Amino acid sequence: MCRAVSLGRKLWGLSGDRPTAESITPSSPSLPFLQEEDGSVGADSFSPRRWRNRPPGANWGAFGDEDQRGRLNLITPERRRTAAAEVREGIAFCLSLPLDHPGDLESEGRDGPPSFHPVTRSGKVYFNFAMDRLDPSRTDVGCEEAVLIYPHHSTRWEALSHKGALFDADGDGVPECIFYNGYPVVDPATGQGTQGALGATALSAAVMAETAVQGRGVLIDLHRHFGNERVVVGYEQLRRIMQTDDVMVEEGDILCLRTGMGRLLIRAGGRPDPTLRDACAVLDGHDPHLLKWITQSGVVAIATDNFGIENATPLVIAPGLRAPGPALPLHEHCLFKLGIHIGELWFFTELADWLREHGRSRFLLTAPPLRLPGATSSPASPIATV
Numbered sequence: 001m002c003r004a005v006s007l008g009r010k011l012w013g014l015s016g017d018r019p020t021a022e023s024i025t026p027s028s029p030s031l032p033f034l035q036e037e038d039g040s041v042g043a044d045s046f047s048p049r050r051w052r053n054r055p056p057g058a059n060w061g062a063f064g065d066e067d068q069r070g071r072l073n074l075i076t077p078e079r080r081r082t083a084a085a086e087v088r089e090g091i092a093f094c095l096s097l098p099l100d101h102p103g104d105l106e107s108e109g110r111d112g113p114p115s116f117h118p119v120t121r122s123g124k125v126y127f128n129f130a131m132d133r134l135d136p137s138r139t140d141v142g143c144e145e146a147v148l149i150y151p152h153h154s155t156r157w158e159a160l161s162h163k164g165a166l167f168d169a170d171g172d173g174v175p176e177c178i179f180y181n182g183y184p185v186v187d188p189a190t191g192q193g194t195q196g197a198l199g200a201t202a203l204s205a206a207v208m209a210e211t212a213v214q215g216r217g218v219l220i221d222l223h224r225h226f227g228n229e230r231v232v233v234g235y236e237q238l239r240r241i242m243q244t245d246d247v248m249v250e251e252g253d254i255l256c257l258r259t260g261m262g263r264l265l266i267r268a269g270g271r272p273d274p275t276l277r278d279a280c281a282v283l284d285g286h287d288p289h290l291l292k293w294i295t296q297s298g299v300v301a302i303a304t305d306n307f308g309i310e311n312a313t314p315l316v317i318a319p320g321l322r323a324p325g326p327a328l329p330l331h332e333h334c335l336f337k338l339g340i341h342i343g344e345l346w347f348f349t350e351l352a353d354w355l356r357e358h359g360r361s362r363f364l365l366t367a368p369p370l371r372l373p374g375a376t377s378s379p380a381s382p383i384a385t386v
Contacts, residue, residue, distance in 0.1 A: 051182030052171035057295065058337040060181045067181055068207045070160055070339020071300040075215040079252040083216035083364045087385045093351040095303075095367070095382035096155040097262065102345070103270035111150035113270070119144040151205075151377040157301075157369040158342045159208055161185045161200035161376040163335040165326065179203055180339045185376070199374030208341060209371035209378070215300065217365030217384060218253045221245065221352050222281040223260030231281045232311050235289035247361045251298025254365050257283070258348035262305035266347070277307060285310035285330030294330075295338065302334065303343030303367075303382070343367070343380065351384045360386070 054060040063073045100113040118125045122134060127145065131138035164179035179185055185200040186193050193199035222233060225241055242249070249255060259280035265272060283304075284290055294302075302309065310330040326332040334340035355361055364385040369378030 051169035051178070053167075053169055054182065055165070055167055055337050057291075057333070059339065060337075063339075065181075067339070068160065068183065068203050069211055070180060070341065071298075072208065072211045072213065072339075072341065074252040074298065074300050075211065075213075076252070079215055083214070086216060086362050086364050089386055091354070091386050093354070093384040093386070095346050095348060095351065095365075095384055096380060097265060097345055097347050098270075099149065099154045099379060101154055101268075101270055102265045102272045102276075103268065111153040113153060114150075115148045117146040117148065119146055149379060151375060151379055155345050155347065155380050155382070156343065156377050157205060157208060157213075157367070157380050158331075158335065158344065158377045159200070159203055159205040159369070159375065160335050160339055160341065161203035162342075163328065163331045165332055165336050180336055194374040200376050201374075204373055205369040205375040205378035206371045206373040209368045211368075212366075213301075213368045214364070214366045216250075216253050217256050217303075217363050218247060218249050219256045219258060219348065219352060219355055219361050219363070220247055221258045221356065223258050223352070224356065226259075226281045228260050228264065228279050229281070230278050232284045233281050234284040234287035235293050238283075238290065238293070245361065249297050249299060253297075253299055254367075255297075255299045255302045256346070256348060256365070257281075257302070257304040257306075257309070258352045259304060259306045260349075261307070262345075262347040263349045265345075266349070280306055282306060282308070283310045283330055285312075285328060285333075291330065291333045294333065294340070299340065301341040301343065303346050305346045305348050307344065309342060309344060343382070346380075346382060351386075354386065358386075 050065070051060065061067075063069065067073065103113060118127065120126060121129065121142075124133065127143045129142050131140040131142065160180040161183075164177055164185070166175040167178045168175045169178045169182045170176070177184065177186075180203055183202040185202060187201060194201055220238070220241060222231075222241065224245070226233075231237075241247070259282070261276070261280040264276055264279060268276065308328070310328060312327055331342065334342055351363070355363070365382060366385070367380055367382035369375075369380050372378055
């Protein structure tokens, strides 16, 4: 229950060695890590206003006490110019599913396809509406609608307010509901959000949208190696794929993972078989070497075409076997600790095929979410330009 309250390398993961605790210590000042091993603030660092403790491995405060953008701060004008240099042919790819996809899947009422609702004008439904009904001299015909959208249903960005943790950030011995950089997402005094019980007071999708989310995307094609088989991909497998496909990931990049799920969902035509949830590759969120690689890589966001990017810990486990910890450790590592945004249910099929045909893995990615204050996730219509 919540209580109110050296990175100068380029080829990340291409060496034969697993990342170690020592290898994570950065030499670059662009990613300052001021974290002691126990999660406390070191003597040479600072005393942020919202927290006294931060989780082990977190970078809270690295971009300032008031930061809500996380690693998106690393997309500088210089890096946008570098990303723009990837545009050689002028070809653009839509990386979004139709927003009525994947379609109806059992989700316990948490989401569903968009539903349309009428907008009225002078008491009449304003759709295919001839304006001469109101004024015989008018020749206009107009259409409008209201749409109920579950942002988590289809192609989306997850804001840093999407996943937090129970963590004793203020040092009083009692864990509280806390999100990236020590922010709560409700008013500590009232427990209310921007819309009553809902609406994040910090770290919303609107903050992400203000950055424009435009930079260099780098695609790793897991489907090329695993097909539609359900494979839990850890650091070693990812390293070998990157080495085989000559994929380079640098600080400031947006990492894109194609598993093949997008193609399966398009083929399903909005009527997917529930077994699709268990198809295609996912990342091993329990692999500490993979989490360390994400830390040291400098990626600012990770987008994938599957449902949840990682293999989730079952939420229902026999009490005697239940170990404390997150159900989604990679989400916690990225959203909560490092300020790395996560995108899910993107569509990479056409882009991946083109990149492979032309021996490339990089492109200009433009992918802002909706500038919707309070939203913890948002639909996205990402565009890749090559």
